[in-house]
Amino acid sequence: MRDEENYGDLARLFAAEDAKLEAAPFTAGVMKRVRRQALIRQLTVGAFGFLGAVIALLQLPELLSAFVGVDHTVTSALALARTEINEAATSNPMWLAIIIGASLSIAAISMTERA
């Protein structure tokens, strides 16, 4: 026999006392506080989100102007790389083979690697 079964009579006395407690007002009180907490959290998150959005909007013009510079840099770097690869390949075709080998190896690793 489980030890817990030795005091079933006393447990029933306590349970009878607890059963007299009214559930509705208490439950309503708890749920009211739950909703208030959720509202406060939503307002806080919303306010911080709005603040972040405003700051981001203010930074947008500067970001776009910087992006034009970045875009130009990337384009010119790519064009330069292509020229340099062509030059390297014409001077020594071995470079081209090394680059192709390295690219294939990286591609194979990326395809077989799991996240």
Add this chain to the structure above:
Amino acid sequence: MRTDPDLAHAAAKGSEAAFAELVRRHQARVRGMARRLTGSQAQGDDIAQMTFLAAWQKIGAYAGGTFSAWICTICWREFLQWRRRQKMEIAFDETAEVIPFDRPFDRSASQTEDRMDLARVLDSLTEAQRVCVVLCVAAGLSHREAAEATGWPLGTVKSHVLRGVAHLRTCLASADVA
């Protein structure tokens, strides 16, 4: 009828209705436990409210098992926090023969017939016995669940329950005779 784990799962997804049903089902047990631990109806109900608010925030962490044991463990922690806030924290003494902290005994409640005998007899137990009796006998936790909730050894919980129950029986029997 939906089971407690089902309701807890729904509540974890944000269903307030499911959580309200859990509160309705377990409020009596939790309020009774908190009232008996504090010795006060008002403070017991405050702790019970804090317990359910904490449960709402942590409902995603409920990993199945007995929901009543889970909620009673939260209630026990809320009670300890309340006691710390009351600056009544004292070193726990298992051998103490008297109640080691002064509980704000609710006179108005003690005068009602329903509460009288059980509340009085519970107050005559040592703190450790009262805690173990409240958790195991009144709240219906198993000895193992009570040991996990309090962090006390299983054997200690069992012996406190055994002695507490024996004392309760003696006192209630003598009250009946009188």
